[in-house]
Amino acid sequence: FASDRGIFAVPQRELDAARRLLQELALPWEALLRSIEASVDRNTALLAIEPDAGRQAMQITGEARDYLAILKFVLRLEESQALTRIHLLNHQIREDVAERPYVFTLAASWGAVP
Numbered sequence: 212f213a214s215d216r217g218i219f220a221v222p223q224r225e226l227d228a229a230r231r232l233l234q235e236l237a238l239p240w241e242a243l244l245r246s247i248e249a250s251v252d253r254n255t256a257l258l259a260i261e262p263d264a265g266r267q268a269m270q271i272t273g274e275a276r277d278y279l280a281i282l283k284f285v286l287r288l289e290e291s292q293a294l295t296r297i298h299l300l301n302h303q304i305r306e307d308v309a310e311r312p313y314v315f316t317l318a319a320s321w322g323a324v325p
Contacts (some may be wrong), residue, residue: 299316
């Protein structure tokens with residue numbers, strides 16, 4: 212590309228995208244995922260993990276047998292110390308499933324992962 216910054220100048224949006232990608236690649240994925248997976252028990256299941264590397268935050272969507280199972284999952288996440296500021300954003304009973312599990316979404320942040 213040619214511009215006033217030189218022949219090989221890269222557009223700012225491409226630089227921003229590359230910076231975001233590098234932030235995501237630099238995440239301590241193994242430690243984070245290990246901590247989250249270790250918090251799952253027979254009463255909970257993970258459905259999705261959506262990280263936001265720029266904010267050092269993520270949303271976790273899961274399913275639980277009951278509300279108490281959600282609370283216990285949150286406590287186990289807090290004990291792992293890999294995530295901080297864990298908040299239950301929403302939960303609802305799935306009426307369309309015979310077992311009537313709860314679907315829930317949590318927000319959390321991470322800092323230095325042990």
